[in-house]
Amino acid sequence: MADFIKKVGNELWFEENDRDSLKVSYKIKDILYSAKSKYQEVQIVDSVDFGKMLLIDGVVQTTEKDGFIYNEMIAHVPLSMHKNPKKVLIIGGGDLGAAFEATKYPVERIDVVEIDEEVVKASKEYLKEVSKDLKDERVNILFEDGAKFVKNKKGEYDVIIVDSSDPIGPAEVLFGEEFYKDIYEALKEDGIMACQSESPLLYPEVFKRTYKRLKNIFPIVKVSIATVPTYPAGFWSFTIGSKKYSEINKVYDKDTLYVTKEIIESSFNLPRFIENMLK
Numbered sequence: 001m002a003d004f005i006k007k008v009g010n011e012l013w014f015e016e017n018d019r020d021s022l023k024v025s026y027k028i029k030d031i032l033y034s035a036k037s038k039y040q041e042v043q044i045v046d047s048v049d050f051g052k053m054l055l056i057d058g059v060v061q062t063t064e065k066d067g068f069i070y071n072e073m074i075a076h077v078p079l080s081m082h083k084n085p086k087k088v089l090i091i092g093g094g095d096l097g098a099a100f101e102a103t104k105y106p107v108e109r110i111d112v113v114e115i116d117e118e119v120v121k122a123s124k125e126y127l128k129e130v131s132k133d134l135k136d137e138r139v140n141i142l143f144e145d146g147a148k149f150v151k152n153k154k155g156e157y158d159v160i161i162v163d164s165s166d167p168i169g170p171a172e173v174l175f176g177e178e179f180y181k182d183i184y185e186a187l188k189e190d191g192i193m194a195c196q197s198e199s200p201l202l203y204p205e206v207f208k209r210t211y212k213r214l215k216n217i218f219p220i221v222k223v224s225i226a227t228v229p230t231y232p233a234g235f236w237s238f239t240i241g242s243k244k245y246s247e248i249n250k251v252y253d254k255d256t257l258y259v260t261k262e263i264i265e266s267s268f269n270l271p272r273f274i275e276n277m278l279k
Contacts, residue, residue, distance in 0.1 A: 002041060004058035005031065014045055014053075016060055018202070018232045026050065032126045037118035044126040050230055052127050054095055056119070060230045062095050064129040070196070071097035071130070072259045073226045073238055073267070078159045078194040079105050080251045080264060081242065085158040087111075089186070091146035093163035094119030096131035096139075102161070103136045104255075110139045111157075113146045147179050153186035160187060162195035177213040180241070184217050190244040197223070197239040200274050202232050211278055214241040222246065223278065224267035226258075237274075238267075 001007075005014050005028070015025045026047045033044040043055040051064030062070065075098045079085050086108045090098050094114040102110050114120055120141060123131065142149070150160075160183050183193050197210040214221045218241035228236045251261045270278075 075101035076259045078192040081245045089157045089160045095123040100131045117143045160193040192242045197237045
């Protein structure tokens with residue numbers, strides 16, 4: 001059993017340790033899946049309050065109960081800003097939740113480039129609630145290094161979504177300026193990218209650095225925020241880099257659980273302390 005899952009009396013508890021200064025514990029009913037890939041440790045646990053949870057190296061990535069908030073925000077914001085998205089690239093996103101949201105748009109192709117096959121395998125088998133047991137012929141899953149993959153693409157994608165874990169381990173390169181430059185080159189002339197940019201409260205330096213790096217590359221950069229309860233502090237950010245579009249065009253799907261056109265528009269209205277961080 002992993003060090004972050006402990007038996008307390010007759011109960012199982014998973015404890016997430018964030019920066020050795022914040023610990024959050026979840027009572028779990030069972031460990032459904034556990035494997036160690038060449039990149040990281042992957043678990044699916046069934047928790048009492050949040051249902052099934054995907055853990056990577058002891059960190060919550062998504063859950064059955066609140067994962068839709070993150071996935072809808074990271075996918076619908078850029079897709080609703082682009083006027084005619086046809087080809088989408090998702091880097092990371094092995095739980096396939098963002099890919100599922102992208103299928104709600106009239107796109108022609110969705111490439112999911114996930115470095116760790118173990119994440120997709122576990123999610124497909126035990127976390128179907130997040131991807132809704134995704135079966136769509138437009139979705140192509142490639143088990144490759146996303147940073148290397150995007151270097152070979154020039155003007156190919158309308159929308160690129162960087163659905164990465166925290167900037168440690170194999171995901172660290174996905175927060176670098178060279179990577180963002182490669183993303184820019186891989187986008188068409190009116191392309192848009194979106195990435196998760198961590199908690200402005202607990203990870204202010206990562207948040208500010210992500211914004212600054214994208215500002216150095218894209219003519220339009222916007223930050224949106226949402227509350228994702230199982231992420232540290234619950235207050236999460238997403239950053240958009242756009243070559244052309246700055247406003248919401250259309251949210252195609254009516255069957256979302258979190259986003260609406262109004263929710264997306266209001267998500268760009270930032271609290272003053274965040275505006276001050278970005279100056």
